Amino acid sequence: MSADVRRYEDDDLEAINEILATTSPWTAYEERYRLEVADVADDDLLVVATVDDTVAGFAWTVPNGAFDRSxxxxxxxxxxxxxxxxxxSALLDHAERFVSTETTSDELFLLVSDFNEAAQAFYRxxxxxxxxxxxxxxxxxxxxYVFRKSLHDS
Known part of the structure; x- marks a missing residue:
């Protein structure tokens, strides 16, 4: 399956929220997550992956969202x-490229829930x-769990 990754458009919000409502890890939490356009700052990168013009995934990257520097x-x-x-992988490639080329940081941080062993293995x-x-x-x-990758070495 080949996915195209592009910047978020307003019409994508419903599909993103459907993913948040129906997939792990968010279904394990008592609080339900919803993305609102107002939550995304102008310098953040919000992208979607589409397959046959259908949103199949998304990624939201904050340039200096970890410790105000990474x-x-x-x-x-x-x-x-x-x-x-x-x-x-396509979404993560996009996030890593954004941080390494469009920011002053050379590392990317993320959080993974302790029960999400598949995601932990993926990031490792x-x-x-x-x-x-x-x-x-x-x-x-x-x-x-806090995960970190030095993008300078990749």
Missing amino acids: GYLKLIGVAEDAQGQGIG HRGYDRVGQLEGYVQPGIDE
Whole structure:
């Protein structure tokens, strides 16, 4: 499956929120996540991956969202029926390229829920290292692992 990655358009919001409502890890949380256009700052990068003109995934990257100096992958999601087909990799490639070429940072941080072992394996395979743990950060009883990748070495 070949995906095209492009900047977000207003018409994509419903599809993004459908992914947030129906896929892990967000379905495991008590609070339901919804993306609002007002949440995305002008210098953030919000992209979607489309297959046959249908949104199959999205990624939201904040240029200095980690410690006010490093790139932060705030959200990434791929529709259930599109997982395992390279869409997450295409979105992550886009996020990494954005941070390494359009910002002053050479590293990207992200959080992964402790129960999301598939995502942890995916990021490790992509060269990310687990560098910390935030206990109950999003929801009590669920820890978030902090992952980091130096983009200078990639």
